[in-house]
Amino acid sequence: MSRAPSAMLPFLYPFLNSTVCTRPLALRAAQKSLRCRRLQSSVTRSQSPPDLSHLDPEPSDYSRFIFQDKCTVTLVAGSGGHGCVSFLREKYIEEGPPNGGDGGSGGSIYIQAVDGLSSLHKLARQGVIRAGRGKSGQGKSRGGKRGHDVLIQVPVGTVIREIGRFDPVEEGELKFRTWRASMSEEEAMEMTANQRDRFVLYPGSQPSDFLTTAFPSLGPPRRPHIAASEPAAPIHLDLSKNMAEPMLLTAGAVGGFGNPHFVSRANPRPRFATKGEGGMTLHLDFELKLLADVGLVGFPNAGKSTLLRSLTNSRTRIGNWEFTTLSPNIGTVVLDNGKGRPLVESSNKENPRTGFTIADIPGLVEDAHLDRGLGLGFLRHIERAGILGFVVDLSSGNPIETLQKLWHELGEYDKMRDTQPDAPDSDRRVKWSPSGFEPTPMLVHDASKPQNSLPPIALPPIYRKPWFVIATKADLPGTQENFVALREYLAQVQQGAVEHPSGNKDAFRGRLAAVPVSAIKAEGVKGIPNLIMSFLEHH
Numbered sequence: 001m002s003r004a005p006s007a008m009l010p011f012l013y014p015f016l017n018s019t020v021c022t023r024p025l026a027l028r029a030a031q032k033s034l035r036c037r038r039l040q041s042s043v044t045r046s047q048s049p050p051d052l053s054h055l056d057p058e059p060s061d062y063s064r065f066i067f068q069d070k071c072t073v074t075l076v077a078g079s080g081g082h083g084c085v086s087f088l089r090e091k092y093i094e095e096g097p098p099n100g101g102d103g104g105s106g107g108s109i110y111i112q113a114v115d116g117l118s119s120l121h122k123l124a125r126q127g128v129i130r131a132g133r134g135k136s137g138q139g140k141s142r143g144g145k146r147g148h149d150v151l152i153q154v155p156v157g158t159v160i161r162e163i164g165r166f167d168p169v170e171e172g173e174l175k176f177r178t179w180r181a182s183m184s185e186e187e188a189m190e191m192t193a194n195q196r197d198r199f200v201l202y203p204g205s206q207p208s209d210f211l212t213t214a215f216p217s218l219g220p221p222r223r224p225h226i227a228a229s230e231p232a233a234p235i236h237l238d239l240s241k242n243m244a245e246p247m248l249l250t251a252g253a254v255g256g257f258g259n260p261h262f263v264s265r266a267n268p269r270p271r272f273a274t275k276g277e278g279g280m281t282l283h284l285d286f287e288l289k290l291l292a293d294v295g296l297v298g299f300p301n302a303g304k305s306t307l308l309r310s311l312t313n314s315r316t317r318i319g320n321w322e323f324t325t326l327s328p329n330i331g332t333v334v335l336d337n338g339k340g341r342p343l344v345e346s347s348n349k350e351n352p353r354t355g356f357t358i359a360d361i362p363g364l365v366e367d368a369h370l371d372r373g374l375g376l377g378f379l380r381h382i383e384r385a386g387i388l389g390f391v392v393d394l395s396s397g398n399p400i401e402t403l404q405k406l407w408h409e410l411g412e413y414d415k416m417r418d419t420q421p422d423a424p425d426s427d428r429r430v431k432w433s434p435s436g437f438e439p440t441p442m443l444v445h446d447a448s449k450p451q452n453s454l455p456p457i458a459l460p461p462i463y464r465k466p467w468f469v470i471a472t473k474a475d476l477p478g479t480q481e482n483f484v485a486l487r488e489y490l491a492q493v494q495q496g497a498v499e500h501p502s503g504n505k506d507a508f509r510g511r512l513a514a515v516p517v518s519a520i521k522a523e524g525v526k527g528i529p530n531l532i533m534s535f536l537e538h539h
């Protein structure tokens, strides 16, 4: 592992003020220079004197960040408990009145998008999520206990789409309607055979009692009142904001009636009660649309993971070889003074930002848009970041070319996405047939792809995202000229004197800053949160 030379970075300091805090910011930066200096992640803040050993760790010193951006989960709402068949038993009362309690209702499933989560892996591991079943009613008119509710918490930026559902109440309603449509009113009153499966009998009854008991006519299956606040089918939710309160996804089913409900003059001691309704099953697809506020884009070994470590509490893996990082790592920059007071004044007074997230995305390679290297999956992660931070290694080659090559990949991906919206999911297998043999046409089915997979979520094009450049490894010798050239190039792009590196005329041309840093020494990184905040607040 290459240890950086211990020389300080004399050339860095003049640049820091002129580049990070460019014109509109310069005044503000001067006024807030004190605050600017204090602004740093919770990690660096708590270290005095600074211990930088975590920025150049042993390859084995890392914590695993389990990342999952997509999963399919089955949700089963709780079914209702059965009603109870019971009669009052007391001394001197031989044949007491019915006193069976109603069944408890099933548990509901709620969803809430919360800040602070960044992956769907916990949800993905569950596979099937069941709310509690309502308990059956009991004697002495005691109702059954409710089933427990389930709250699913997902990261902000999760999109939920329905793949399929099975609703026993809807099935029951349909069955009931077709059954009623086929007979007259009187017949319906008498004919109860079709509804026998909705009753429970007195515990000591024989199965044959089902045939001899005269059951009353029941209406269609019942729905709980809170089902009215379920989202409309098919479910499509875009949870892009932190939710203060959970939202109902599927309501638990109602419990059955106890036997006192069926008392009539003809049958004062009914020996039956009704079953609870069945809970709904939902198959939902969860996908993270927003990965993080900022995505670090760069070639392998550029120093993205080191930069993430220097900015946040992340313990992502670092190594002097390519493809050290294989899945995104997300770190959070906390912008408070440790006592809940903000260090950056947010222009949004009502809901000020207290921090933001940065994703270290695995390195891109040339032709990544053709799915080379670790390919399209990672371009999709880049597509999901709000702001792009291009990490360019000043010590290897021409940084302008590096930046142009990175943009070229992103630009090609944007173009490809526009022309073939479902290209990333298309079947890429080669269909080969031996010469002279004409194969019979058959449906090629990719077993790895779920049958009812949904189309990818539509995201805005990459070239419209705000971006800036982090020129890293500035502590290495001979990097100064490279940085000066890069800064001049960006100024020209901003003025429109040269073509935007994405090759797109409508691309983002706001303030284009280049920040020289030495991530390994945590030098120059303190201005980055301020710069990112200015982007987050104005775009």
Ligand SMILES: Nc1nc2c(ncn2[C@@H]2O[C@H](COP(=O)(O)OP(=O)(O)OP(=O)(O)O)[C@@H](O)[C@H]2O)c(=O)[nH]1
Binding pocket: 001, 002, 003, 004, 005, 055, 056, 298, 299, 300, 301, 302, 303, 304, 305, 306, 307, 317, 318, 319, 320, 321, 322, 323, 324, 325, 326, 362, 363, 472, 473, 474, 475, 476, 517, 518, 519, 520, 521
């Ligand atoms: N001198 C110097 N070396 C650095 C700096 N930042 C990172 N490095 C070194 O560069 C090498 C690669 O760093 P990583 O952070 O793993 O690079 P990466 O971009 O995450 O690489 P991949 O995960 O493979 O894409 C490591 O040996 C780091 O110690 C820096 O600012 N100065």
Ligand SMILES: [Mg+2]
Binding pocket: 304, 305, 306, 317, 318, 324, 325, 360
């Ligand atoms: Mg890495």
